[in-house]
Amino acid sequence: MTRMQFLKGAAALGATAAVRRGLADEGAGVDSMDFRAAFQREIDDITPADWSPYYKAGSSLDAATGARVRARLPALQRYEDAFDKVVAEIKATEVTDRPAVWLVYNMGIIVKTPRSLFSVDLQHRRAEELAPLLDFALITHNHGDHYTDRFYHAMDGVQKKTVVSNFKDNYGAHFAKRHPGGYTRAEKTFEFGDVTVRTSYTDHNSYLVDYTTVFEMTCGGFTIYHSGDCSNAAKLKPVSPNPDLWLVHPRCGMQPVDGARAVNPKLTVVAHLNELGHPKGRARWTWADGEAAKTKLAEAGYAAVVPLWGDRLC
Numbered sequence: 001m002t003r004m005q006f007l008k009g010a011a012a013l014g015a016t017a018a019v020r021r022g023l024a025d026e027g028a029g030v031d032s033m034d035f036r037a038a039f040q041r042e043i044d045d046i047t048p049a050d051w052s053p054y055y056k057a058g059s060s061l062d063a064a065t066g067a068r069v070r071a072r073l074p075a076l077q078r079y080e081d082a083f084d085k086v087v088a089e090i091k092a093t094e095v096t097d098r099p100a101v102w103l104v105y106n107m108g109i110i111v112k113t114p115r116s117l118f119s120v121d122l123q124h125r126r127a128e129e130l131a132p133l134l135d136f137a138l139i140t141h142n143h144g145d146h147y148t149d150r151f152y153h154a155m156d157g158v159q160k161k162t163v164v165s166n167f168k169d170n171y172g173a174h175f176a177k178r179h180p181g182g183y184t185r186a187e188k189t190f191e192f193g194d195v196t197v198r199t200s201y202t203d204h205n206s207y208l209v210d211y212t213t214v215f216e217m218t219c220g221g222f223t224i225y226h227s228g229d230c231s232n233a234a235k236l237k238p239v240s241p242n243p244d245l246w247l248v249h250p251r252c253g254m255q256p257v258d259g260a261r262a263v264n265p266k267l268t269v270v271a272h273l274n275e276l277g278h279p280k281g282r283a284r285w286t287w288a289d290g291e292a293a294k295t296k297l298a299e300a301g302y303a304a305v306v307p308l309w310g311d312r313l314c
């Protein structure tokens with residue numbers, strides 16, 4: 001395809017909703033390998049020097065400035081369109097049984113149940129715009145590619161809503177007791193409306209031991225297991241014997257297949273790809289890296305997907 005066809009035909013992820021319904025159409029249309037390769041090239045053009053001022057401006061980014069940056073770096077338009085797509089879909093989607101789940105960016109997900117709307121590791125330039133809609137939020141660990149201070153302030157300071165983490169004082173909490181670090185650093189169970197959240201801990205690496213909170217979220221018999229930046233499969237011990245969804249970082253020191261053997265998920269979501277805050281070639285894992293992990297999981301007998309920003313997972 002030509003660059004003009006690429007930009008005109010697939011620049012807006014939000015405009016592709018009629019073509020791609022979640023992950024059911026994997027391998028077709030804008031989910032084709034040609035599209036992903038072209039998308040990857042656009043992402044590779046973005047440097048930390050490009051990304052930092054754009055991201056740090058948050059929702060206050062001047063519209064004209066933003067438009068100029070996105071015209072030069074089309075992947076940033078996809079980043080924005082994916083967010084708009086998720087917001088539009090969560091407002092339009094009625095959930096009567098199993099939850100609806102969207103990947104926002106990196107490892108961030110939005111989950112809608114019949115009675116609740118919440119996020120895990122929501123990190124986006126405009127994340128705080130979702131605070132009025134969310135009932136609560138979960139953050140796996142204290143790294144800037146898994147949450148934003150603006151979002152935390154919007155939830156805790158403005159909306160007075162619960163944010164479960166292992167490193168923040170949640171002064172707005174109304175579901176949980178206020179303990180230093182958000183809640184006591186121990187395995188706990190929270191009840192949020194129709195959602196049960198169980199916490200445990202895993203290592204980010206050899207020196208950040210028990211640094212990452214693992215969240216096991218269940219609603220109506222459907223379980224989502226989010227292990228954040230986990231490097232230690234031995235500490236992955238879900239209560240559910242067969243979680244419906246498992247989100248995994250494929251390059252954090254743990255082989256995804258080892259994690260899958262511990263978690264035994266029905267579907268693995270390979271995430272933490274193309275994090276723009278990381279330089280190309282240094283922890284900015286590509287769609288191809290995700291596909292390689294997916295292939296290894298498939299060879300071991302585990303179903304897996306590699307979603308793009310804004311995809312509905314179920």
